Amino acid sequence: MRITLDISLYPLRDSYIPAIDAFIAHLQKRDGLEVLVNALSTQVQGESGIIFEALRAAVESTLDGEARASVVVKILPGDIDLHAEYSAP
Numbered sequence: 001m002r003i004t005l006d007i008s009l010y011p012l013r014d015s016y017i018p019a020i021d022a023f024i025a026h027l028q029k030r031d032g033l034e035v036l037v038n039a040l041s042t043q044v045q046g047e048s049g050i051i052f053e054a055l056r057a058a059v060e061s062t063l064d065g066e067a068r069a070s071v072v073v074k075i076l077p078g079d080i081d082l083h084a085e086y087s088a089p
Contacts, residue, residue, distance in 0.1 A: 001047070001048045001077070002045065002046065002047060002048070002077075002078055002079055003045070003046075003047075003048045003051060003075055003076065003077055003078070004043060004044070004045045004075075004076045004077075004078065004079060004080040004082070005043065005044045005045075005051060005055065005073055005074065005075055005076075006041050006042075006043050006073070006074040006076070007027075007041060007042045007043075007044065007055070007071065007072070007073050007074075008040070008041045008042075008071070008072040009023050009042075009062065009069060009070075009071050009072075010069060010070040010071075010072070011062070011068075011069045012068040012069055012070065013068075019062060019065065019069065022061070022062065022065075023058050023059075023061075023062050024037055024042055026054070026057060026058035026061055026062075027042065027044055027054055027055070027058055030050065030053075030054040031050075032046050032047060032050045033045065033046040033050060033051060033054060034046060034082075036082045036083075043080075043082050045079050045080070045082070055073070059071055
């Protein structure tokens with residue numbers, strides 16, 4: 001089953017950018033995933049099994065190196081058009 005994830009990582013320390021960059025790099029190196037990074041979050045699309053395994057590995061790696069971090073994940077079924085522009089009604 002194909003899914004779309006919206007992920008936000010919040011390392012709870014002053015120097016947070018390297019942890020976020022490493023987390024995203026973990027996801028980007030996995031074959032079979034489309035990863036889109038923007039200023040607010042990271043979106044990932046692909047087969048659920050591949051995504052969940054990549055997410056598990058990225059979270060474990062991040063939490064291994066971090067004293068504390070919060071990871072927020074939204075899961076949507078199917079492929080959402082990640083490049084669509086929103087227009088208010």
